[in-house]
Amino acid sequence: LNNFPNTYELNRYASARISSILSSYLDTKEDYEEQYQKYLDRKISKKGADLKLKFSDVELLKYTSLLEKLKSMLNSEVSYSEDQWQEELLQIILLLYPKYIYVFKEAPIRDTYNNTNRSIDYLLIDSSGNTDIIEIKKPFEKCIVTERTYRDNYIPLRELSGTVMQVEKYIFYLNKWGKKGEESLARHYKNDIADGFKIRVTNPGGIIIMGRNKRMSIAQQQDFEVIKRQYKNVIDIITYDDLIQRLEFTIAQWRRLST
Incomplete structure (x- = not known):
């Protein structure tokens, strides 16, 4: 009343x-x-159900399972082939980044400059149809920055700089492909996407998952952060230790809400 x-x-x-x-x-x-x-x-207004509290147990179970799976994979990485490692890790990524609803392997792309066809390892598509690119490498420890400094700086190793260059090229090809690319991808994946769903190429970004950084010195980690921020507007470079930390922080937050 x-x-x-x-x-x-x-x-x-x-x-x-x-x-x-x-x-x-x-x-x-x-x-x-x-x-x-x-x-x-x-005035007192209507108050709905606390959805965070309602789903806290489910979310806690989900992220705890993801963390256990990731740690298990890292403890036995030699037993995985490159392809299987990527497939397994994508399961974690899609649950950790729920905005992506489609992932397509070996997605076709047109290199209009060299007039040839290429393929992207994995193409991510979010619920709005926007495209992004993800590159997943097995977690070699020494593939991020050099162990010795060059002019007092730790610089990116070939594995990292080469992967960044590869993703940048894919983004460049997608942007240049433009509207024709959207139509071509929609035709190619018409049986895999929902009716009426549109694929959009609007300044796609990239995600690179590779390497470990837990054994880096403080100076190495600082220079690595500079390298990451250099590409932050286009590419998100994530190490496996970063993934573990994100999952641990997420689990801690859901535990706080469930108590």
Whole structure:
């Protein structure tokens, strides 16, 4: 009953509506719309169910399982082939980044400059149809930055710089392909995507997952962070230790909500 509109609220609402109409033609001395909104802000409003609390146990189970799977993979990485490693890790990535609803392996792409066809290892597509690229490498420890400095700087190793260059080229090809590329990808994957779903090439970004950084010195980690930020606007470079940390922080947050 306390939530029912009373006479005062109805008068405030009527004044706000009239003021809204008149303000298009006249200057009013008082802002009745603002007064009405302030009244509503003070009034007790309807409160829905706490969805975070409702799903906290499920989310906690999900992220805990992902962390266990990732650590298990890292403890036995030699037993995985490159292809199988990528397939297994993609399961973790798609659950950790739920905005992506499609992932296509060996996605065809047109190199319009060299007039040839190429393929992207994995093409990610989000729920809005926007495309991104992901490159997954097995977690070799010494593939990120040099062990020795060059002019007092740790510089990216060939494995990292080569992967960055590869992703940048794929992004370049996608952007140049433009509208024709969208139509070509839609035709190619018409049996795999929902009816009416449109694939869009709008400044695609890249994700690179590779290497470990837990054994880096502080100076190496600082220079690696500089390297990551250099490409941050286009490419997100993530190590396997970064993934573990993200999962651990996420689990800690869901545990706090569930208690």
